[in-house]
Amino acid sequence: MTSLRSFIRSVRSTKTIAEERAAIRKESAKIRTSFRDPHLDESHRRKNIQKLLYLYILGEPTYFGQVECLKLLVSPSFSNKRLGYMAAMLILDENQEILTLLTNSLDNDLKSPNQYIAGLALSTLGNIASPELAKDLYANVESLLNTSSPYLRKKATIVAAKLVKKEPDLAEVFIEKIPSLLKERSHGTLLGTLQLMREIFLQDESSHDILRKLVPGVLAHLRFLATTGFSPEYDVKGVPDPFLYVSLLQTLRYLLEGDESNPNLEALDDLLTQICARLENSKGPGHAVLYEAVMTIFAVNSDSSLRVMGVGILSKFLSLKDNNTRYVALNTLLSVISHEPVAVQRHRAMIVGCLQDADVSIRRRALELTFAIMNQQNIRMLTKELVQFLAATSSSDDELKTYITTQLTLACYKYSPGIDWTFDTLIRMLEIAGNFFSDDIISSILALMMQNRDAELTKKAVRQLLNASKVAYSQFGLAIVTIWSLGEYGDLVLDSQKVTEASEVDVLNTFLELSTFDETSKRDQIRLYSLTAALKLSSRFKSSREVERLRKLIDSSKEDTNLEVQIRAIEYTEIFGEPRSIKKGLLERMPPPPRKEHEGAALFGRSTAQKSVSEPAKTGDLLLDLFDNDDSQADESKPAEKETTLDILSDIFGTTGDNEKTAAGKKVTGNTDILNLLSGSSPSAAPSAAVIPPTTRSIPMAEPPASLPTPIPAYNDSTISVGFVPGHVGNGEATLTGVVKNETSSSTVRGISILCAVTKHQELELSAITKNTLAPGAVATLGIKITGKEGSKVKLRIKVGYEIGGENVGQQFDFSGITERL
Structure with a gap:
């Protein structure tokens, strides 16, 4: 059998594409034949896997070698394991069923006393973990977080972050380890811990308050970096560990954004001032730290003096020769101009000067920023520059x-x-x-x-x-x-x-x-x-x-x-x-038409209304936001009294306050069809939702029993009341009976419609409401069945619509009054 070196030489020596393909097909056939040999020894298997990796680099099919990779990584030889794990990371991905065969090997190697073998297993798990692998092996990663080896703790923290991203339910497992990990002195472990904190913060909304309590520990590490002297182990061009610097600032930005009452904001402002002053004249790595510091200043809504200083730092970036730094500065100024428009205006000469840059990407961003700073005071000067730029623009632009023509025309109308x-x-x-x-x-x-x-x-x-x-x-x-x-x-x-x-x-x-x-x-x-x-x-x-x-x-x-x-x-x-x-x-002259508003053009699909990339999802009357957490929200059972500007349930089902009755007549086509309306989200990433029209059945219609138990109240507006009678709750499912009652003494309520949703980790089955017209004091019921993970909480979001006295009424509320868990 030829070696890898010979295979590479034979491919490179070909003179035409046809010869190259022939050489590759010939060697690929030899590898396939060799894999079929039941007596293939490890040395020949290793050579075949090496060639397989070269075929992968060339873009050739390598699926036929997946099982052989798994056979190689169970070898006791470290070199064979290393090659097998590397091949598995490249050839396999989380969507392949063969990945289940890897579980046992990873489990054994994660428990290996050899830290380098355990490190190989951790790296592989972090790269190709699926939700199933994450659930099976998270305990091994959790145990490695307590190991005495800094090498394994660093890898374990990074892998833990990857597992939380794949399976958000694991956040509650790893969040308990963060306080002790934050006390680490090892920079590598700290980097992994900060990544884990950010991932948990993004995936589990209920963890926000817990993580924000750890801000003083993060600030302590940032303060140590800001005041430390030269450290040969971590120093990069005069900056002490810029990687840790950046990670600390990013984490603080995540934790404190939107939390204006946090008592640590003042300490953070002082630290940001020290960092900007210390690294003001630095280069390379220092620019990366300054950029993150500026982004943090604007994200946590620091005081005006700090924001002005941040704009000044970005303007200094514009005077540098490095195109990457200038591009980042323009892009950032474009995102912060809404916070400090006056401060950005002071640097318009430098911004306009970027229009003459040879790099087209810089010219594009400079154009967008030029239009963003345009106002009635500077429109003459900026228009003159833009018209000159328009005349000098080549055909490639x-x-x-x-x-330019679109934006400048609109600016002429607005600021003329x-x-x-x-x-x-x-x-x-x-x-x-x-x-x-x-x-x-x-x-x-x-x-x-x-x-x-x-x-x-x-x-x-x-x-x-x-x-x-x-x-x-x-x-x-x-x-x-x-x-x-x-x-x-x-x-x-x-x-x-x-x-x-x-x-x-x-x-x-x-x-x-x-x-x-x-x-x-x-x-x-x-x-x-x-x-x-x-x-x-x-x-x-x-x-x-x-x-x-x-x-x-x-x-x-x-x-x-x-x-x-x-x-x-x-x-x-x-x-x-x-x-x-x-x-x-x-043929008289045309009368003047009404003024028509036009939306500005955008480059690279950028929205004309700039938004911060790191802006978190806003809380409020949003279906997805509510159900991101499992156990918080103490007052969810209370009716929602405040009408919000964005009603997700209305958007899903196409209903507004004026056509609630129409919504009741829509046909249910199953959870999957309804979920497809959620902005293209997949069923696994969106909550279950269903419409309950009066004549359509998802499960057999619930007939009201002769004597209903007293329902748990969920909503009452003096016209109708909604409550729930729990049936069987446990073993991963719950059955409820919804009770709707006309509370008036003389009015008939018509066109009753019910819209329901559960969390994205649960599934919902519902019956149609028994009656959509209720006389005074009359009662209607509907059956509800919820299935999901055992131990999870029962939570519902309900929207009720009805007509009384010729007026359509629609209200939305949340219910979590069932104390038992699935």
Whole structure:
């Protein structure tokens, strides 16, 4: 059997792709044949696995060697184990069923007295762990957190974070270990512990208060780093362990963001000031720490002086030569401008200077930031710079041109110092980048022309358009605006010398005969605009000679290859023959349309409303937020009294306060179908939800018994009350009977609908409500069955809708009054 070196040499010596593929197929066939040998020894298996890894690097299929990798890693030889685990990490992933065969080997090696073998098993578990593997092996990782070896503790903390990410329920297992791990002196263990804290914080909302109590310990480590001197073991270019620095700041940002009442904020502000002052003149690793410090300053809502200092640090980044640092600075300034707009404005000269950078990514971010800092005071200066940049932009930056024309047009409307300045700016942009105006922006420019009440200004704008079109006639946007303006206001700019009826007809003829546009749709659109302008001018021109030229201009398009142009020309010819009195009324100037708001363009799909990436999910009336925790929320059984702006249940089921009755008639198609409405979330990642219409059954309809036990109250608004009677609760399931009662003495409640949801770790089965119309004092019931993990709490979110006295009412509330657990 050839060695790996020989295999690599044979592949590299090939001269064509066909020869290379032949060599690979030949060796791959040999490896397959060798794997079928029941007497294959470990040395030959090791060579085959080495070649298999080379095939993986080349992108060739390697699935046939998965079992052999598992056979190799059970070898007592460390070198064989190392190769087997490395191959398993590369060739296998968490979605393959063969991964279950790895469980026993990992279990044995995690208990190995050899720390390096246990380290191999930990690395493999962290890389390819599935939720099932996480549940099976978390106890081994938990025990390694208590080992005396810093090497294993470091790996165990990192793997624990990976397991929590795969299976959030494990957060409650590992959170108990964090206080003792935070006392570690080993930087490696501390890095893993901080990663574990962040992951638990993200995955388990009920852990937030517990983790926030550990902030003083994190601050103590940060204070030690900020005051420590030179340490040869961890120092990187004068910065003591920048990796730990960054991790500490990230963790504090997670824990303290949105917690403005935390008593540790003042101490954090003092530390951030010390860090920024100490590392102000550092380079490389120091920039990474300063960046994290700035992000923390804005995330925890520090005082104004600190935020101004943070903006100053970012502006210093802009003066560096390193493009990566400058890009990060621009991107960060774009996200913090809403916090300190005045401080960012002070550095606009440096921001505008980035528009001339050779790196296109920096130019893009500088453009976005330039528009973000634009206001009424600086629009003239910034517009001048942007127009110059637009004129100098190469053809490779066509996307930037469209972005600039859109954003600058909207900025002119919003911050315009005067309508005459606005017209001058728009015409200049049309002249240099008319091919990059969107249809919406062109229509808004035409609307602005119609809304202008100053006749002299309109005349000036039309003359400027005519002059510009003589030089830049190939600019589509300029052509469209010029032709339309001629048709509407051509008679206003006529004089005896510069603009005559004959010159205007010449302009229309020029545009009608244009063939410089690549797209047929653009040429046809110009022809249509030209025909309309010619017809309108025919009712306003006094010279019969020029009117006849306009008629011939329209006639020339009656046999156009484009059907729409042809039809338009024939229709206009008929109108042309009508008496002047009829044409004059028919071809009056268009009335000004209402102002239409346009949404700004975005680069790279970035939203025009900037949001912090690290912003946590807001609490409130959100279905997913409520059910992220299992045991908190002491007052969930109380009715929700505050109407919120975002009602997830209404969004899911398409109902609002005005159409609750309609929601009751929708058909249930099963939990999976309903979950597909949750923004594309998979069933495993979203709560179960179901609609309970009065005529549709998920499980057999619950008939009210002769005498119902007293239900546990969940909601009462003096019109109807909702309560629940617990049946069997335990062994991973619960059966409840929902009771809805009309509490009024003289009114009938109609159109009752019930919407329900449980946590994402549970499943819900429901019956239809027995009656959707209740007389005074009448009762209706529905059956509920919940299945889930044993020991978990029963929690429901319910939305009830009904009609009384012709008025639709909808209310939402939470219920967790069942003390027993599944």
